[in-house]
Amino acid sequence: MSNLIELYRDLILDHNKNPRNFGELQNATKSIEGVNPLCGDKLKLFLLLENDLIKDISFIGTGCAISVASASMMTENAKGLDVNQCLELYAMVHSMLIGKDEIDVERLGKIMALSGVKAYPSRVKCASLSWHALKQALSTNQLTASTE
Numbered sequence: 001m002s003n004l005i006e007l008y009r010d011l012i013l014d015h016n017k018n019p020r021n022f023g024e025l026q027n028a029t030k031s032i033e034g035v036n037p038l039c040g041d042k043l044k045l046f047l048l049l050e051n052d053l054i055k056d057i058s059f060i061g062t063g064c065a066i067s068v069a070s071a072s073m074m075t076e077n078a079k080g081l082d083v084n085q086c087l088e089l090y091a092m093v094h095s096m097l098i099g100k101d102e103i104d105v106e107r108l109g110k111i112m113a114l115s116g117v118k119a120y121p122s123r124v125k126c127a128s129l130s131w132h133a134l135k136q137a138l139s140t141n142q143l144t145a146s147t148e
């Protein structure tokens with residue numbers, strides 16, 4: 001078990017140090033800002049949607065290691081999915097972050113690295129910020145998403 005915790009910690013540190021898909025997407029068809037006032041995490045998400053498919057996705061922003069690592073993992077996983085698949089993944093990640101049992105560990109894969117936050121309610125918002133923004137971007141026309 002301690003090996004798993006170490007692996008998860010290393011994954012988060014790596015994604016925080018070298019965030020994937022970091023930067024503005026010039027040809028984005030949609031963008032949304034997300035804030036987590038509790039911790040001070042801020043991000044802006046860029047999506048290139050073609051029909052229902054996420055052809056490309058990126059983010060910029062500043063925040064704690066958990067929020068940056070989570071956004072990095074989110075973009076890595078959302079790229080190439082269609083809207084429904086993304087919303088399904090969002091629901092699964094949300095269940096994982098709040099500590100529900102009925103989650104598909106195989107499907108979540110490395111995103112499970114974020115599962116440790118369930119013990120810390122304030123950290124759940126750091127981890128869910130980018131996923132929340134993704135869901136908002138896909139399901140509404142709002143331009144901002146807040147965890148509060």
Ligand code: ZN
Nearest residue numbers: 039041064126
């Ligand atoms: Zn945070």
